[in-house]
Amino acid sequence: MSSTSRSSAGREPSRRRPRVLGGDGVPTLATVADEAGVSRQTVSNALNNPELLRPETLVRVQSVIERLGYSPNRAARQLRTRSSHLVGLRFEPAQEGTSNALMDRFLHSLVEAASRTGHHLLLFSGDPADPLDGYEDLLRSTAVDAFVVTDTYAGTPQAGFLQDRGAPFVAFGRPWDDPRADHAWVDVDGAAGARLATEHLLDQGHRRIAWLGWERSSRISQDRRSGWEAALREAGVDPVGLGVRLTDNVDAARMAAHRVLEDATVTAFVCASDTLAVGVLHALAERRVQPGAQVGVVGFDDSAAAQVTWPGLTSVRQPLEQVAVELVRSLHRVLGHQPVEEQGRMLEPTLVVRRSSERGWKP
Amino acid sequence: MSSTSRSSAGREPSRRRPRVLGGDGVPTLATVADEAGVSRQTVSNALNNPELLRPETLVRVQSVIERLGYSPNRAARQLRTRSSHLVGLRFEPAQEGTSNALMDRFLHSLVEAASRTGHHLLLFSGDPADPLDGYEDLLRSTAVDAFVVTDTYAGTPQAGFLQDRGAPFVAFGRPWDDPRADHAWVDVDGAAGARLATEHLLDQGHRRIAWLGWERSSRISQDRRSGWEAALREAGVDPVGLGVRLTDNVDAARMAAHRVLEDATVTAFVCASDTLAVGVLHALAERRVQPGAQVGVVGFDDSAAAQVTWPGLTSVRQPLEQVAVELVRSLHRVLGHQPVEEQGRMLEPTLVVRRSSERGWKP
DNA sequence: ATGAAAGCGCTAACAA
DNA sequence: TTGTTAGCGCTTTCAT
Numbered sequence: 001m002s003s004t005s006r007s008s009a010g011r012e013p014s015r016r017r018p019r020v021l022g023g024d025g026v027p028t029l030a031t032v033a034d035e036a037g038v039s040r041q042t043v044s045n046a047l048n049n050p051e052l053l054r055p056e057t058l059v060r061v062q063s064v065i066e067r068l069g070y071s072p073n074r075a076a077r078q079l080r081t082r083s084s085h086l087v088g089l090r091f092e093p094a095q096e097g098t099s100n101a102l103m104d105r106f107l108h109s110l111v112e113a114a115s116r117t118g119h120h121l122l123l124f125s126g127d128p129a130d131p132l133d134g135y136e137d138l139l140r141s142t143a144v145d146a147f148v149v150t151d152t153y154a155g156t157p158q159a160g161f162l163q164d165r166g167a168p169f170v171a172f173g174r175p176w177d178d179p180r181a182d183h184a185w186v187d188v189d190g191a192a193g194a195r196l197a198t199e200h201l202l203d204q205g206h207r208r209i210a211w212l213g214w215e216r217s218s219r220i221s222q223d224r225r226s227g228w229e230a231a232l233r234e235a236g237v238d239p240v241g242l243g244v245r246l247t248d249n250v251d252a253a254r255m256a257a258h259r260v261l262e263d264a265t266v267t268a269f270v271c272a273s274d275t276l277a278v279g280v281l282h283a284l285a286e287r288r289v290q291p292g293a294q295v296g297v298v299g300f301d302d303s304a305a306a307q308v309t310w311p312g313l314t315s316v317r318q319p320l321e322q323v324a325v326e327l328v329r330s331l332h333r334v335l336g337h338q339p340v341e342e343q344g345r346m347l348e349p350t351l352v353v354r355r356s357s358e359r360g361w362k363p
Numbered sequence: 364m365s366s367t368s369r370s371s372a373g374r375e376p377s378r379r380r381p382r383v384l385g386g387d388g389v390p391t392l393a394t395v396a397d398e399a400g401v402s403r404q405t406v407s408n409a410l411n412n413p414e415l416l417r418p419e420t421l422v423r424v425q426s427v428i429e430r431l432g433y434s435p436n437r438a439a440r441q442l443r444t445r446s447s448h449l450v451g452l453r454f455e456p457a458q459e460g461t462s463n464a465l466m467d468r469f470l471h472s473l474v475e476a477a478s479r480t481g482h483h484l485l486l487f488s489g490d491p492a493d494p495l496d497g498y499e500d501l502l503r504s505t506a507v508d509a510f511v512v513t514d515t516y517a518g519t520p521q522a523g524f525l526q527d528r529g530a531p532f533v534a535f536g537r538p539w540d541d542p543r544a545d546h547a548w549v550d551v552d553g554a555a556g557a558r559l560a561t562e563h564l565l566d567q568g569h570r571r572i573a574w575l576g577w578e579r580s581s582r583i584s585q586d587r588r589s590g591w592e593a594a595l596r597e598a599g600v601d602p603v604g605l606g607v608r609l610t611d612n613v614d615a616a617r618m619a620a621h622r623v624l625e626d627a628t629v630t631a632f633v634c635a636s637d638t639l640a641v642g643v644l645h646a647l648a649e650r651r652v653q654p655g656a657q658v659g660v661v662g663f664d665d666s667a668a669a670q671v672t673w674p675g676l677t678s679v680r681q682p683l684e685q686v687a688v689e690l691v692r693s694l695h696r697v698l699g700h701q702p703v704e705e706q707g708r709m710l711e712p713t714l715v716v717r718r719s720s721e722r723g724w725k726p
Numbered sequence: 727a728t729g730a731a732a733g734c735g736c737t738a739a740c741a742a
Numbered sequence: 743t744t745g746t747t748a749g750c751g752c753t754t755t756c757a758t
Contacts, residue, residue, distance in 0.1 A: 026503065026505065028734095028735055028736085029735065029736065029737095030735080038744075038745085039744065039745045039746075040735090040736080040737095040745090041737075041738095041744075041745060041746080042743090042744060042745075044736070044737055045737095045743095045744085048737075052743070052744090053743075053744085054743060054744090057743080057744085069499075069503060070503070071500055071503035071504040072504060072735080072736070073442070073504060073505055073734085073735050073736070074441075074447075074504045074505060074506045075438050075439075075441035075442035075445075075447065075505065075734080075735075075736090076438075076442050076734070076735035076736040076737090076750090077735080077736055077737080078437075078438035078441075078736090078750095079436070079438040079439050079442055079734090079735080079736070079737095079749095079750050079751065079752085080735080080736045080737045080738080080749085080750055081736085081737070081738095081750090082750080084437075084438065086485070091470065091471060091474045092471075093471050093475070103467055104466055104467045107454065107470075107486070108454060108455075108456050108488075111454045111486045111487065111488045112456070112488050115487060115488045120485050120486065120487050120506075121454075121485070121486040121487075122449070122483050122484070122485055122486075123470070123474045123483065123484040123485075123486060124474065124478060124483050124484075125471075125474045125475050125478045136432075137434055140389065140432060140433070140434035141434040141435060141436060141437045142389065142436055142437060142438065143437045143483075250671050275671060278671045278672075278673075281673065282673045285673055303667065304666065304667055304668055305667055305668050305671045305672075308613050308638060308641045308668045308672070309641075309668075309671070309672065310641075310644065310645045310648055391750095391751055391752085392751065392752065392753095393751080401728075401729090402728065402729045402730080403729090403751090403752085403753095404728075404729060404730080404753080404754095405727085405728060405729075407752070407753060407754095408727090408728085408753095411753080415727070415728090416727070416728085417727060417728090420727080420728085435751080435752070436750085436751050436752070438750080438751080438752090439734090439750070439751035439752040439753085440751080440752055440753080441734095441752090442733095442734050442735065442736085442750090442751080442752070442753095443733085443734055443751080443752045443753045443754080444734090444752085444753070444754095445734080727758100728757105728758080729756100729757080729758075730755105730756085730757080730758095731754105731755090731756085731757100732753105732754090732755085732756105733752100733753095733754095734751105734752090734753090734754105735750105736749100736750090737748105737749100737750095738747105738748090738749095738750105739746105739747090739748090740745105740746085740747085740748105741744100741745080741746070741747095742743105742744085742745075742746090
């Protein structure tokens with residue numbers, strides 16, 4: 001009898017007998033099984049399909065797991081299930097434009113959201129000259145289950161590449177003008193944000209409201225600008241001549257603002273970024289004009305700068321926490337090969353009002 | 364002959380014959396071996412011990428690897444070698460104080476530095492109420508090779524915990540007053556930074572230079588303060604009564620600055636953070652006093668706020684890129700069980716001079 | 727210099 | 743409901 005249960009015990013010293021302790025004394029499935037007097041498979045089930053176990057067995061196994069402080073070895077599980085529970089994110093060195101200032105907040109939210117579904121974030125870097133560098137390798141080595149792509153704005157090739165490769169991913173940023181794109185995405189409605197800002201300024205009694213945005217090639221800026229333009233037209237204000245395009249830079253904005261303010265009928269600015277808005281505030285300071293009371297200013301992204309800049313910069317805030325949650329939700333659908341109920345999801349930004357746009361405020 | 368080379372081909376359909384393609388059509392070692400006409404082991408050697416192969420074999424194998432686009436499966440390798448090449452970093456939700464503003468820059472540098480040695484960063488989160496949450500799990504599941512701990516400043520328990528567990532890690536931040544600590548660390552000399560700032564202001568002709576720092580309980584602030592104090596004393600200025608402690612908050616600093624400025628002999632401020640320095644600038648604006656020309660202001664950390672604040676905030680900048688490089692270097696020593704040649708490494712900050720401290724500048 | 731065999735720790739499929 | 747068997751893809755002996 002004993003020879004059946006412990007097969008070939010004497011002949012082959014430690015061959016067919018599974019090891020009961022991992023390399024560093026870390027408990028394995030076998031340790032737990034041994035201790036609980038069940039088979040390894042039962043322990044595995046206790047973890048992955050607890051409903052299959054008789055309640056008393058389950059409790060016994062769980063208590064052993066608890067007592068031993070056992071956690072399943074990730075590599076082994078990953079090898080078997082072909083799923084690492086890792087989500088890859090290429091972390092770019094400081095980019096110009098929006099994404100940079102937001103990264104911190106976004107990353108927090110994403111780590112948080114991912115962890116709620118048992119996923120971790122894998123950060124990797126790549127040759128700045130090659131936007132695709134790094135993805136291929138992680139894919140082939142099956143290191144990650146999926147990617148989050150964050151910079152689809154500039155018509156970047158990542159999305160197309162991953163789509164062609166059949167790699168699971170979701171994008172923060174809509175596919176703009178790529179008709180081939182049919183991947184999941186989440187984005188924030190920039191036009192709605194600019195509209196929010198513009199209508200707020202109109203409410204404050206401003207009429208001739210200028211726009212400071214980036215180069216025409218920036219889809220993001222064009223999108224936001226369209227919201228400003230629509231809001232103005234609806235209010236019966238002609239936007240022609242009120243829009244300026246420049247690079248995302250405090251000093252460029254400062255000088256542009258000076259130029260715009262030569263037209264004394266202009267009393268407010270909506271900007272495509274906080275950086276530009278700060279430039280406007282600098283110009284106002286130089287002209288000894290009161291922000292808020294005399295000239296209204298609204299920025300975009302509610303960055304740290306907006307929060308500490310005197311006298312407080314009103315800004316459009318992206319719901320990054322929600323973006324992260326939606327991205328993870330999409331990721332699950334993609335990974336579960338569930339029917340994608342919706343291709344993309346557009347979220348609404350909010351306006352954080354501070355003194356730079358409050359007519360009634362005086363220092 | 365064929366029956367020997369392809370053993371038991373007829374009897375057991377696909378049993379003892381190693382699979383040649385991975386689950387998703389991804390090539391494996393076996394694919395490459397088959398294609399190159401060598402054994403799997405030889406392919407493995409081509410990857411890990413190329414010097415063992417005859418040059419011509421090596422070239423042949425490498426060309427097949429290249430052609431097939433083969434990368435070794437990470438899970439399998441990790442299972443076998445017990446090394447994931449992953450470094451864990453707990454990514455805290457927005458903290459007060461310094462670390463937050465710097466995180467972005469630091470993280471970039473760390474991802475970059477780690478990638479140069481074939482490591483990736485694994486971001487995880489944990490219950491904010493429990494500073495140890497998350498570590499244990501990753502450790503037991505052998506998901507990461509090591510940790511980078513970033514918030515040792517407040518006498519946090521992470522370092523002690525990891526040290527007791529025998530887990531490999533390095534800390535960004537010295538162990539302050541824990542005499543038991545004997546782990547590797549990298550830190551930036553805050554006292555030297557404050558001294559730099561203070562001496563710069565002395566050079567500009569200031570004498571009575573105030574200090575704005577955090578609560579006494581903050582070791583970081585105390586450290587920086589000591590640099591200010593020493594520099595003043597060496598210049599023959601009595602620091603007594605010139606130091607203020609408050610919370611890291613623009614408005615608190617603004618009000619504190621007003622109070623300090625009632626003493627007209629004070630003509631400059633050194634601050635423990637950019638946030639505090641921005642508060643001082645606000646107070647100056649309210650008093651219609653020229654920053655730089657009349658009152659010198661220096662912040663700490665060279666955050667985004669410092670860079671865009673009018674008229675430009677002089678600030679102490681931490682060499683985060685270098686910190687990251689040193690951390691990774693330390694990590695390697697720790698992981699390689701090499702003799703730790705030095706316990707910790709203290710790096711020197713630099714001063715980024717802008718107009719808030721330039722006596723000669725007028726708007 | 728190359729190959730054969732074993733096994734890392736886990737789970738999917740099947741058997742009892 | 744529980745146990746048995748096989749194998750994920752790799753590297754580490756050991757033999758040739």
